[in-house]
Amino acid sequence: MATVSVETIVDVPAASVWDAIADVGAVHERLLPGRVSATEIDGDLRILTMPNGARIRERIVAIDHDLRRLAYSVIEGQALPLTYHHATFQVVEVNGRTGVVWTTDLLPHALAGAVRARVERGIVELKAVLEAARKAASR
Numbered sequence: 001m002a003t004v005s006v007e008t009i010v011d012v013p014a015a016s017v018w019d020a021i022a023d024v025g026a027v028h029e030r031l032l033p034g035r036v037s038a039t040e041i042d043g044d045l046r047i048l049t050m051p052n053g054a055r056i057r058e059r060i061v062a063i064d065h066d067l068r069r070l071a072y073s074v075i076e077g078q079a080l081p082l083t084y085h086h087a088t089f090q091v092v093e094v095n096g097r098t099g100v101v102w103t104t105d106l107l108p109h110a111l112a113g114a115v116r117a118r119v120e121r122g123i124v125e126l127k128a129v130l131e132a133a134r135k136a137a138s139r
Contacts, residue, residue: 001084002112005103006119008127012134014098018068018091020130021100024060030133031126046072054079061086068092080114083107100126 010017020030024046028036038049048056056078061071068091078085084107092099102123106115 001105001107002109002115003103003105004112004116004119005101006116006123007099007101008123010098010100010127010130012098012130014068014091014093016134017098017100017130018065020133021068021070021089021091022063022065024063024070024072031129032122033129035122035125045075080111082111082115 020026023030025039025041027039027046027048029039035050036048037051040047040049044060046058046060048058050056054077056074057076059073059075061073063070070089072087074082074085074087085104086106087102087104090101090103092101100123102119104115104119106112
């Protein structure tokens with residue numbers, strides 16, 4: 001199994017970053033508004049609708065408020081031919097700074113580069129959205 005892990009520092013308090021990530025039904029509004037156009041929740045399933053109409057079904061595996069950790073698995077609709085996908089977001093505070101770590105385990109190994117490119121682009125977008133929301137709120 002391949003593992004892709006990327007991280008970033010976000011200029012937003014950790015509690016606010018966690019609040020946005022843990023709000024699993026608002027990905028399209030709070031985390032990736034340019035990449036996701038709608039989010040639906042059906043029990044432990046999250047259905048993301050992309051701007052092109054494609055839909056991705058994910059299972060929300062765990063939301064741990066004490067650890068500030070969200071685990072999810074794509075179960076249907078991914079653009080890549082993955083046979084296994086499990087990912088986590090974790091929000092950490094280090095020396096007064098907020099870190100976000102996005103880790104994805106996947107199969108087949110050969111797709112790790114393609115997944116890394118998507119996750120790296122996604123974490124940059126997520127950081128920009130969170131920081132812009134903080135600036136807008138402080139005005």
